[in-house]
Amino acid sequence: MNKKIAVLPGDGIGPEVTTVAVNVLQKVAEKFNHQFTFEEGLVGACAIDATGNPFPEATWQLCQSADAILFGAIGHPKYDNDPTATVRPEQGLLAMRKALGLFANIRPVNTFKTLADASPLKREIVEDVDFVVFRELTGGSYFGAKGRSDDRNSAYDTCTYTKEEILRITKLAFEAAGKRRKKVTLVDKANVMETSRLWREVVQQYAGDFPEIELELMFVDNAAMALIQNPRRFDVILTENMFGDILTDEASVITGSLGMLPSASVGSQVALYEPIHGSYPQAAGKNIANPMAAVLSAATLLETSFNLMEEGKAIRNAVEEALEKGFVTVDINPSNNLGTREVGEKICSLI
Amino acid sequence: MNKKIAVLPGDGIGPEVTTVAVNVLQKVAEKFNHQFTFEEGLVGACAIDATGNPFPEATWQLCQSADAILFGAIGHPKYDNDPTATVRPEQGLLAMRKALGLFANIRPVNTFKTLADASPLKREIVEDVDFVVFRELTGGSYFGAKGRSDDRNSAYDTCTYTKEEILRITKLAFEAAGKRRKKVTLVDKANVMETSRLWREVVQQYAGDFPEIELELMFVDNAAMALIQNPRRFDVILTENMFGDILTDEASVITGSLGMLPSASVGSQVALYEPIHGSYPQAAGKNIANPMAAVLSAATLLETSFNLMEEGKAIRNAVEEALEKGFVTVDINPSNNLGTREVGEKICSLI
Numbered sequence A, B: 001m002n003k004k005i006a007v008l009p010g011d012g013i014g015p016e017v018t019t020v021a022v023n024v025l026q027k028v029a030e031k032f033n034h035q036f037t038f039e040e041g042l043v044g045a046c047a048i049d050a051t052g053n054p055f056p057e058a059t060w061q062l063c064q065s066a067d068a069i070l071f072g073a074i075g076h077p078k079y080d081n082d083p084t085a086t087v088r089p090e091q092g093l094l095a096m097r098k099a100l101g102l103f104a105n106i107r108p109v110n111t112f113k114t115l116a117d118a119s120p121l122k123r124e125i126v127e128d129v130d131f132v133v134f135r136e137l138t139g140g141s142y143f144g145a146k147g148r149s150d151d152r153n154s155a156y157d158t159c160t161y162t163k164e165e166i167l168r169i170t171k172l173a174f175e176a177a178g179k180r181r182k183k184v185t186l187v188d189k190a191n192v193m194e195t196s197r198l199w200r201e202v203v204q205q206y207a208g209d210f211p212e213i214e215l216e217l218m219f220v221d222n223a224a225m226a227l228i229q230n231p232r233r234f235d236v237i238l239t240e241n242m243f244g245d246i247l248t249d250e251a252s253v254i255t256g257s258l259g260m261l262p263s264a265s266v267g268s269q270v271a272l273y274e275p276i277h278g279s280y281p282q283a284a285g286k287n288i289a290n291p292m293a294a295v296l297s298a299a300t301l302l303e304t305s306f307n308l309m310e311e312g313k314a315i316r317n318a319v320e321e322a323l324e325k326g327f328v329t330v331d332i333n334p335s336n337n338l339g340t341r342e343v344g345e346k347i348c349s350l351i
């Protein structure tokens, strides 16, 4: 197979973990006789530094010409505490999602047997957790009208959704549930938000055609509790952009495997794969970041965009084996002295 | 002291736990020689059933004439899954908050020594957790313009904030921090929301006058993680309405003491006190609900609205003693057979 992969390392630990993921993909290409070409693009703070634009035209071109996108992370503290900054790294991420029509962010959350004790939650609560969140990614308050009053004394953000926007991700969520434990939990705030009531309307109507799939309705405040009290109860969670942002991050720490979780953002055209851990600027350049989430993102890329199931499985097995053998970074074993690069080499050698 | 307390039992387990709280207040009145008069009003689903209005005029009159309000909970499942319902119990709660100007919801979250093992989190993470959330309660998407497009194919909600709305709760949060560990964490989504950027502006400016108080800025997704990973890091959390709704509920389960947590909603006039557990309809009428959060809400009422510190302390001590002696409901000790009423009687007898 001959494929072009756009590589967007981004900021913080993005470059380090992406390098490992690319090495792993190269190893897979050798072993399974594929031809992957990698082309790098700028996005985020590094793109602002180089071009003034967090999602430069060239990066957009690159993404459109690619068969899949491997993304690191974006964000830099120098922009975080400055409410007057007019260009922000995050704008690059949001522009990219919008420009590429990446309307569904898919985040599997599962507990790794070898890591159950790393969770802040009790073992009996996190054991065998296995769910996936479908977060809408190109609507809601992220992209609605926003601004200030003329005297700058008040501000507003608008959360908007259309039926079409809700329906297309609902289809993906139900499709996934059909292949899993056949339960979709719609998370919203329908007792307060009109957009949430539209979500309920659309999702309930769609669910009518799938009697074999259980639809559960849950308020977001309740979901924030249930994720901690009984995460095993979830199979597929479906939710809008902002609630998804909060709940996926909450979900990522309950399993104690924040450094292990990949994600896929899909739409009508090319899909994007990224570790969910973010740019983690404090760790940047120190060779201590856990590359496994990026590596598993690469596995998801192979499976989802190229339908290379065996190749994806080879990567997942190598990661599992690395975990079992203790080839892990300090976040997983504080007494370890393997770095990002070394763990990457171990994973490659296990493929 | 001669005081009038408006009692709004509301829905679900609200009436049962409020009855206990009133009994406890009556016991305190006897013991400390006060005169409390209690007058009941309808709010929520029960008010809809009786009057068609979830916050009837009579209840509003009652609240305005009272020195403090003791509230149970509202909400009924028959309204939850019906996106077409035009009158909802929650509207009563929102109307009440708005009409009474209750702009700050104050929720202390602390671990009870005797209950640390009831938490889904590991003991070493939840031990000695002690923070308080200041949630803005009359702004944001809860009260902004919302609606549908003419063809009903799209919906919107508007989140709005003025500088004044932000400033008045910021003052309360800083005041509280000054009496505590001197740290305020502002939780927002300033990398996406314009309203969040206004919050940062106002809060950062205000903080400039209080160099002895540390101001920490945190994105809401990050806060959702930090609450689980290291809840002890928080002292005072300050946040807008919707984020506060999600984070306070998340926070309430980390300590394993959902049935133990009171809250106060304050504004310019009369203040309202309520347990945070909500209406919990599955338990309604079964005499199994934990009344301690309502009882501690009554203690907070005495301390905050009437400045009766000794009386408040007497209630808190009685609750602590009840916990130590095992006079608790099943949520705290599954092998227990004391009901809501019985635990209430025990607490009264310990005062």
Ligand SMILES: CC(C)[C@H](C(=O)O)[C@@H](O)C(=O)O
Pocket: A075, A090, A093, A245, B191, B192, B221
């Ligand atoms: C960086 C930020 C804008 C982004 C988001 O909120 O979507 C991030 O938190 C994420 O979840 O990918």
Ligand SMILES: CC(C)[C@H](C(=O)O)[C@@H](O)C(=O)O
Pocket: A191, A192, A221, B074, B075, B090, B093, B245
């Ligand atoms: C019932 C609901 C409208 C309410 C809210 O979201 O404010 C509740 O969840 C709360 O936190 O008091």
